[in-house]
Amino acid sequence: MTVSLQMLGTGDAFAKNYYNNNGLLLSRDYTLLIDCGTTAPLAMEKLGRSFADVNAVLITHIHDDHAGGLPELSRLMRTKFGRKMILLVADTLVEPLWESFQKNSSSAAHNPSSLEDAFEVRLLKPGFPYQLSTEITLELIRTPHIRGKDSYSLLLGGEIFYSADMIFQPELLLKLVRKQAIRQIFHDCQLKGPGEVHTTLSELLSLPEDVRKVIRLMHYGDQKPEFEGKTAEMTFLEQHVIYAL
Numbered sequence: 001m002t003v004s005l006q007m008l009g010t011g012d013a014f015a016k017n018y019y020n021n022n023g024l025l026l027s028r029d030y031t032l033l034i035d036c037g038t039t040a041p042l043a044m045e046k047l048g049r050s051f052a053d054v055n056a057v058l059i060t061h062i063h064d065d066h067a068g069g070l071p072e073l074s075r076l077m078r079t080k081f082g083r084k085m086i087l088l089v090a091d092t093l094v095e096p097l098w099e100s101f102q103k104n105s106s107s108a109a110h111n112p113s114s115l116e117d118a119f120e121v122r123l124l125k126p127g128f129p130y131q132l133s134t135e136i137t138l139e140l141i142r143t144p145h146i147r148g149k150d151s152y153s154l155l156l157g158g159e160i161f162y163s164a165d166m167i168f169q170p171e172l173l174l175k176l177v178r179k180q181a182i183r184q185i186f187h188d189c190q191l192k193g194p195g196e197v198h199t200t201l202s203e204l205l206s207l208p209e210d211v212r213k214v215i216r217l218m219h220y221g222d223q224k225p226e227f228e229g230k231t232a233e234m235t236f237l238e239q240h241v242i243y244a245l
């Protein structure tokens, strides 16, 4: 696939030096925004990009660094472009997403009455591949993050794994690389402290070399510079750089 990835940001929820961990999957005829956190509209502007060129936004789970920018996105689409953005989301996330949307809405001038009023909602069923365009196929894989809250990682083109925020899943990562021939893994990475709801760098370092080799780290904190050179074969994904997949 001639697809590339440009992260609007690679920071965790508390990072000040990095925007929220949201990505643009770019191909010749289709652009997908993966997550739309609070900082996504600002990061798009910083990159000189327009939401008018984005075909759809996909939400992995309901946290503000992944979905907090949706009210602004919806308002921008309506006021600047006179239409709704397509929203791809797992059916189980619709209700909590609408609650989060209402909580984050600050504009009195733009008050949609439902998620469907704000977006062109397309429901995705986890575990099924969806062909979004000639070059982009995507499947949601349910992965653990916060107890009792659904969260979905992505399988892209059957050969790339993009983690939502997730608790360390070594068996899944081993299976993806050794049984499913996954070529690249983009993984959230908590650099310091116990993971609890995220995967830590120490946990990722405990993986065998053949798995580490295909991992790029994202969703990290401001301490990232002190960890350069301390991630074995794994490399940091840098925000705003375009990576061919």
Ligand SMILES: Nc1ccn([C@@H]2O[C@@H]3COP(=O)(O)O[C@H]3[C@H]2O)c(=O)n1
Residues within 6 Å of the ligand: 012, 013, 063, 064, 065, 066, 165, 197
């Ligand atoms: N002390 C903390 C720890 C965590 N959090 C929230 O939990 C979320 C975990 O997933 P995330 O997407 O990294 O965003 C975190 C904060 O919103 C928080 O708000 N305060």
Ligand SMILES: [Zn+2]
Residues within 6 Å of the ligand: 012, 013, 021, 063, 065, 066, 165, 219
């Ligand atoms: Zn997050």
Ligand SMILES: [Zn+2]
Residues within 6 Å of the ligand: 061, 062, 063, 145, 165
């Ligand atoms: Zn999260």
